[in-house]
Amino acid sequence: MDISEKSPLLLTQSLSKLKAPATPDVSVSKKFSFKKIDRRKKFIFVSLGFVNFCAYCCYSLLAPFFPLEAGRKGASQSIVGFIFGCFEFVIFIASPILGNYISKIGCKFMFVSGVMVGGTCAILFGLLDKCPDGAIFITMCFLCRIVEAIGTAAFVTALFAIMAYEFPDNIITVMGTLETFTGLGMMVGPAVGGALYEIGGYGLPFFVLGSVVILCGLLTSYVMPPIEEANTHYTGSIFTMFKSPLVCLTWLNISVCSISIGYYDPTLAGHLQQFNLSTWAIGLVFLISPSMYALTAPIVGYIGDKKGHIRAMIAVGNIGCVISWFLLGPAPFLPFIPNELYVNFIALVAFGPFLGFTLIPTFKALLLGANSLGMPTDIDTYGKVSGFFNSSFSLGAFLGPTFGGVMVDKFGFPWASVGIAGLLFLGALLMIGYICIRPELPKPPEQDITVDTNDPEGIDEQQI
Numbered sequence: 122m123d124i125s126e127k128s129p130l131l132l133t134q135s136l137s138k139l140k141a142p143a144t145p146d147v148s149v150s151k152k153f154s155f156k157k158i159d160r161r162k163k164f165i166f167v168s169l170g171f172v173n174f175c176a177y178c179c180y181s182l183l184a185p186f187f188p189l190e191a192g193r194k195g196a197s198q199s200i201v202g203f204i205f206g207c208f209e210f211v212i213f214i215a216s217p218i219l220g221n222y223i224s225k226i227g228c229k230f231m232f233v234s235g236v237m238v239g240g241t242c243a244i245l246f247g248l249l250d251k252c253p254d255g256a257i258f259i260t261m262c263f264l265c266r267i268v269e270a271i272g273t274a275a276f277v278t279a280l281f282a283i284m285a286y287e288f289p290d291n292i293i294t295v296m297g298t299l300e301t302f303t304g305l306g307m308m309v310g311p312a313v314g315g316a317l318y319e320i321g322g323y324g325l326p327f328f329v330l331g332s333v334v335i336l337c338g339l340l341t342s343y344v345m346p347p348i349e350e351a352n353t354h355y356t357g358s359i360f361t362m363f364k365s366p367l368v369c370l371t372w373l374n375i376s377v378c379s380i381s382i383g384y385y386d387p388t389l390a391g392h393l394q395q396f397n398l399s400t401w402a403i404g405l406v407f408l409i410s411p412s413m414y415a416l417t418a419p420i421v422g423y424i425g426d427k428k429g430h431i432r433a434m435i436a437v438g439n440i441g442c443v444i445s446w447f448l449l450g451p452a453p454f455l456p457f458i459p460n461e462l463y464v465n466f467i468a469l470v471a472f473g474p475f476l477g478f479t480l481i482p483t484f485k486a487l488l489l490g491a492n493s494l495g496m497p498t499d500i501d502t503y504g505k506v507s508g509f510f511n512s513s514f515s516l517g518a519f520l521g522p523t524f525g526g527v528m529v530d531k532f533g534f535p536w537a538s539v540g541i542a543g544l545l546f547l548g549a550l551l552m553i554g555y556i557c558i559r560p561e562l563p564k565p566p567e568q569d570i571t572v573d574t575n576d577p578e579g580i581d582e583q584q585i
């Protein structure tokens with residue numbers, strides 16, 4: 122009898138000693154259709170997408186006005202940069218810890234509590250204008266951002282773990298769709314935050330969107346079905362994943378990709394000033410890449426699940442991003458590229474979809490690497506992989522803006538952009554080399570399984 126992860130647990134005929142994968146083969150994908158999934162998974166999918174959108178609206182709302190308000194309260198631009206940067210740094214530290222203990226904490230509890238903590242901290246952040254100027258204000262800003270970052274790490278780590286557990290055959294497609302909600306939230310957040318700031322001052326954006334996020338958490342706790350917890354736990358450290366070459370290369374590509382995203386946030390506006398654009402117009406330019414990423418993410422996800430060439434997608438995405446940065450600089454050693462506004466538009470339009478090709482397949486690549494080390498395909502492993510992914514991305518998101526301004530000050534925007542392109546090219550080159558050395562994706566190790574034919578109900582689901 123052929124046994125796989127799709128075989129029924131109740132066996133009606135005798136089984137003797139057999140050989141089977143230690144974990145299900147997550148490299149096999151099926152076509153995803155929202156209409157065909159059951160009612161329970163529809164609730165989970167809608168809950169994840171809606172909360173993702175609202176949460177990222179809340180996290181991104183302070184960009185248009187907080188630096189100005191912080192300056193009035195005695196915070197220098199360097200301090201403001203550290204207030205922004207500490208958010209990603211704390212996520213980098215907290216995510217693997219939370220991912221390691223997700224099965225003990227509870228996946229749904231971690232998701233809902235992370236959302237609630239984030240919304241509460243947003244409301245508290247709206248009260249900071251009442252603090253005395255100087256050191257007290259700055260200290261309270263750091264405390265609020267640190268606690269909010271821990272909530273965000275919990276929420277995002279649980280989100281990707283739930284996604285992988287509930288949609289194991291369509292991980293890339295579902296992740297691409299959720300990334301659309303993320304991109305929309307990141308676009309809408311600053312616009313809504315700026316508008317509410319104009320209407321009601323500093324506190325109103327935080328009070329409104331923080332309350333919306335808390336309501337989302339309360340609604341999700343009621344609507345989202347329970348998530349089954351793992352019966353067994355992988356005893357090794359989360360850092361054991363680095364034993365897989367695929368995990369190492371994927372970690373590098375995630376970090377480099379997020380460095381490139383974080384780099385252009387504080388530097389692109391200065392580069393665009395040479396074209397005499399208004400502040401409003403520069404703000405619209407900033408929306409080009411996120412909007413293209415949000416629009417194309419579901420398509421990229423579908424391609425990833427349909428074709429399955431996830432390593433090639435990562436490499437192609439990196440090469441496309443390299444071309445985009447050469448155009449955006451423009452690269453000084455390519456004098457035939459004009460430094461014109463329309464070339465910058467082309468570069469930013471291309472950067473969004475290529476970013477999706479690089480980033481969206483990486484979660485499944487990490488999961489395949491983890492499975493190849495013998496980590497079982499259950500919620501415990503999904504939590505560890507999710508924490509690893511979230512930490513990798515936040516590391517780059519911290520390093521990008523932190524060192525981006527320094528690079529531009531020292532070398533200028535064109536050469537600094539070439540440096541970012543060089544990191545992306547290195548990631549692509551190493552991934553292509555790995556594909557050439559090992560054309561096939563890594564598979565889970567096989568183990569001998571002894572089945573008690575007298576007790577079919579006692580068969581361990583993870584052993585079949």
